Amino acid sequence: MHRVHTLTDSPYGTLTLVATDGLLSGLYLPRHRHRPAEETFGERDERPFARALDQLGAYFAGELTTFDLPLHQEGTPFQRTVWDALVRIPYGETRSYGQLAAALGKPSASRAVGLANGRNPISIVVPCHRVVGANGSLTGYAGGVEKKKALLAFERGRTGAPGSGQAGADTLFALS
Structure with missing residues (x-):
């Protein structure tokens, strides 16, 4: 698995986005409980996040009510x-x-x-x-x-x- 991350500003503070094999696998708010260790996020690389960043911008602008992003959800x-x-x-x-x-x-x-x-x-x-x-x-x-x-x-x-x-x-x- 290849992980990368990026940071973006939001009305709720700096968000950390994580991608696993090119799919969004994490979106963490500042001081997020259960946030994995920073070293597990991989290198910083904004390229896999263009669509997610566009949709988050539209959401925060009140122009988007439903996200349409491929996700990598790790859990039971x-x-x-x-x-x-x-x-x-x-x-x-x-x-x-x-x-x-x-x-x-x-x-x-x-x-x-x-x-x-x-x-x-x-x-x-x-x-x-x-x-x-x-x-x-x-x-x-x-x-x-x-x-x-x-x-x-x-x-x-x-x-x-x-x-x-x-x-x-x-x-x-x-x-x-």
């Missing part, structure tokens, strides 16, 4: 199943861990879904920030709860949606 089969479900959560909406577990046919696995969600290595593109507690509370985010709150507010502001359509969603953005 269950983690990859959870991460695949994350990309189906519509822009500007949230789902609870329980709702996500039920959608996967494992209604009692909300804790396991939460653990897999927290290990998602491709933040923003695989929108783990769209998963919240059953009452709409922000229960954590590998990039930090304030970043999660900001990403959700950004998306919500772009859609004009008053809430996510789930119980407790209106309390989501009142948290400090």
Whole structure:
């Protein structure tokens, strides 16, 4: 496996993008929990990231709501199943861990879904920030709860949606 990385500025700080064999395999926010050691990212090379950088720029400009990038997701089969479900959560909406577990046919696995969600290595593109507690509370985010709150507010502001359509969603953005 050949890995390279690049850095890019964003409204949420400098992002680190990692590619494995030319496919996006990591997108890390500053002070990202579960961030692999820097030496595993390979040399710095922006070439494999042109499409990802274009799409991230369009996302942050409010012009893109769904990413279309080939991904290299390293994880257990269950983690990859959870991460695949994350990309189906519509822009500007949230789902609870329980709702996500039920959608996967494992209604009692909300804790396991939460653990897999927290290990998602491709933040923003695989929108783990769209998963919240059953009452709409922000229960954590590998990039930090304030970043999660900001990403959700950004998306919500772009859609004009008053809430996510789930119980407790209106309390989501009142948290400090």
